[in-house]
Amino acid sequence: MNDAVVWLTIFVLSVFVGIEVISKVSSTLHTPLMSGANAIHGIILLGAILVTGTSDNAVAVTVGLVAVVLAAINMVGGFVVTDRMLQMFTRRRKPAKEVAR
Amino acid sequence: MTATPVWVQLVYLACAVCFILALKGLSGPRTARTGNLVGAGAAVVACAVPFFYLDLDHVVPILVAIAVGTVAGAVGARRVQMTQMPQMVALFNGVGGGAAALVALLELRELLPGAGHADASWFILVATAFTIFVGSVSFAGSVVTFAKLQGLMTSAPVVFPGLAVVFGAGLVGGVGLSTQLVLSPAMWVGIVLGLVGLVFGVLLVLPVGGADVPIVISLLNAFTGLTVAAGGYVLDNVVLLVAGTLVGASGTFLTLLMARAMGRSVANILFGALKGGSTLGGGEVSDRPVKSAGPEDVAIMLGYADRVIIVPGYGLAVAQAQHTLRELVDVLSERGAQVDYAIHPVAGRMPGHMNVLLAEAQVPYEQLKEMDDINGDFKDADVVLVVGANDVVNPAAKTTPGAPIYGMPILNADEAKQVVFMKRSMRPGFAGIENELLFEDNTTLLFGDAKDSMSKLLNAVKAL
Numbered sequence: 001m002n003d004a005v006v007w008l009t010i011f012v013l014s015v016f017v018g019i020e021v022i023s024k025v026s027s028t029l030h031t032p033l034m035s036g037a038n039a040i041h042g043i044i045l046l047g048a049i050l051v052t053g054t055s056d057n058a059v060a061v062t063v064g065l066v067a068v069v070l071a072a073i074n075m076v077g078g079f080v081v082t083d084r085m086l087q088m089f090t091r092r093r094k095p096a097k098e099v100a101r
Numbered sequence: 102m103t104a105t106p107v108w109v110q111l112v113y114l115a116c117a118v119c120f121i122l123a124l125k126g127l128s129g130p131r132t133a134r135t136g137n138l139v140g141a142g143a144a145v146v147a148c149a150v151p152f153f154y155l156d157l158d159h160v161v162p163i164l165v166a167i168a169v170g171t172v173a174g175a176v177g178a179r180r181v182q183m184t185q186m187p188q189m190v191a192l193f194n195g196v197g198g199g200a201a202a203l204v205a206l207l208e209l210r211e212l213l214p215g216a217g218h219a220d221a222s223w224f225i226l227v228a229t230a231f232t233i234f235v236g237s238v239s240f241a242g243s244v245v246t247f248a249k250l251q252g253l254m255t256s257a258p259v260v261f262p263g264l265a266v267v268f269g270a271g272l273v274g275g276v277g278l279s280t281q282l283v284l285s286p287a288m289w290v291g292i293v294l295g296l297v298g299l300v301f302g303v304l305l306v307l308p309v310g311g312a313d314v315p316i317v318i319s320l321l322n323a324f325t326g327l328t329v330a331a332g333g334y335v336l337d338n339v340v341l342l343v344a345g346t347l348v349g350a351s352g353t354f355l356t357l358l359m360a361r362a363m364g365r366s367v368a369n370i371l372f373g374a375l376k377g378g379s380t381l382g383g384g385e386v387s388d389r390p391v392k393s394a395g396p397e398d399v400a401i402m403l404g405y406a407d408r409v410i411i412v413p414g415y416g417l418a419v420a421q422a423q424h425t426l427r428e429l430v431d432v433l434s435e436r437g438a439q440v441d442y443a444i445h446p447v448a449g450r451m452p453g454h455m456n457v458l459l460a461e462a463q464v465p466y467e468q469l470k471e472m473d474d475i476n477g478d479f480k481d482a483d484v485v486l487v488v489g490a491n492d493v494v495n496p497a498a499k500t501t502p503g504a505p506i507y508g509m510p511i512l513n514a515d516e517a518k519q520v521v522f523m524k525r526s527m528r529p530g531f532a533g534i535e536n537e538l539l540f541e542d543n544t545t546l547l548f549g550d551a552k553d554s555m556s557k558l559l560n561a562v563k564a565l
Contacts, residue, residue: 040144040348050155051336053163054158077173077178078193081178081186088457
């Protein structure tokens with residue numbers, strides 16, 4: 001198979017998986033889901049590390065380091081804020097039972 | 102690039118699977134937190150891998166940069182108040198898009214003819230142009246979104262004469278420069294393309310009204326995902342491709358879900374203001390007569406009701422009154438009333454935002470009812486208490502074609518026997534249109550700061 005076609009195949013299949021996997025989400029979880037997905041695309045950090053680590057030119061390295069900082073903010077901030085949100089969903093379960101009746 | 106070792110490819114495959122599991126976990130309440138942690142773990146592993154198999158240069162500066170970003174991101178995420186979370190997500194999304202655009206610019210250097218590699222295929226160059234342009238759009242758009250939600254600029258649509266022309270020119274410029282980049286790759290084309298993307302991103306979000314901004318956040322999130330996917334193709338990295346595509350696809354789907362919940366099309370939200378018809382109403386304050394009452398009167402209504410439905414809105418969270426509200430509901434439940442919270446899909450600033458805010462106040466999950474589940478109950482409700490919400494109970498959505506929110510499914514608060522609005526003033530809601538329900542005979546208004554009124558109301562109910 002042509003190389004580009006292999007990539008295209010992975011892309012198309014991932015589109016379907018992406019939609020399928022979240023199609024049953026309740027609107028309650030829309031915000032954490034958006035935030036979690038947001039954190040996942042912080043994986044561009046990997047790309048930033050790769051290009052910076054293979055650059056030889058001072059300007060390119062500087063730009064690359066900026067990209068690393070930005071991507072790390074996206075990734076770490078995204079996962080932490082999502083966890084903070086979800087923590088509230090789980091912590092609430094115990095007192096909920098006492099108050100309910 | 103030299104061939105990637107098999108073990109690295111296998112680790113990347115495992116990470117890609119973990120991202121799928123993470124999204125899957127995030128869509129169920131019980132598995133959400135684990136899902137998020139699985140995603141975070143996979144991201145850390147994937148980013149650590151290149152340090153072990155590649156002979157990377159500048160390792161120390163890179164590690165320092167990672168540390169700086171990690172601290173900034175973690176501190177920002179820890180400090181942010183839950184009410185301000187939507188703009189925080191927008192900001193995180195924007196920097197991700199910016200990073201992707203920069204990565205693509207750097208990779209363009211390697212793709213240029215004479216950079217020591219075989220000539221890049223046009224397909225790779227298309228992906229590079231896409232990443233630079235859309236990444237820049239996402240960055241600039243997210244920054245404007247942040248400014249709008251944070252109150253650094255007006256949240257009303259910003260439209261100026263000729264905006265549509267400039268907008269069109271930006272789009273044509275973006276496509277033209279991308280074509281130029283593919284036909285004869287040059288560094289300056291990539292940089293100009295990025296700059297045009299920044300301008301275009303600003304133009305894209307400026308005309309969007311405050312109430313529609315969440316849709317834009319979600320859309321830009323999907324954009325960034327696709328950008329990362331394209332970047333993965335350019336960098337020959339399968340994790341980026343899969344993770345980016347997953348986010349792009351699920352983000353687009355989520356955007357459509359949200360738009361549907363508001364009864365609007367995405368095109369209408371983005372381009373409604375460009376076509377001349379504003380997406381928002383005038384926002385004038387009306388002087389028509391309304392019925393207002395004190396906390397004691399409302400306490401009596403609530404205290405002797407059998408069925409009470411609470412409609413919470415963003416105003417509740419802004420006033421930090423959700424804890425007091427929960428106490429009030431507890432007291433009412435003890436007095437034998439059946440109390441539920443009716444959660445509109447777009448209550449708060451994003452779908453599900455209100456659930457997060459109420460969860461923070463430890464409101465039991467079972468009391469939170471989604472719109473479709475509770476809309477049939479309103480006609481049996483003795484009292485509906487609307488706290489800091491407005492547009493989501495505005496009957497204009499059903500009765501007034503031409504209203505900006507026309508067609509949006511609303512909570513049927515107007516069917517209840519009594520409606521109590523807790524409001525700071527007569528100012529209209531986020532969509533800027535008047536709410537006819539405020540002037541109905543069975544509607545009572547309790548004016549004041551939500552937290553203050555809520556404590557007075559709580560004390561009055563306790564005193565009954």
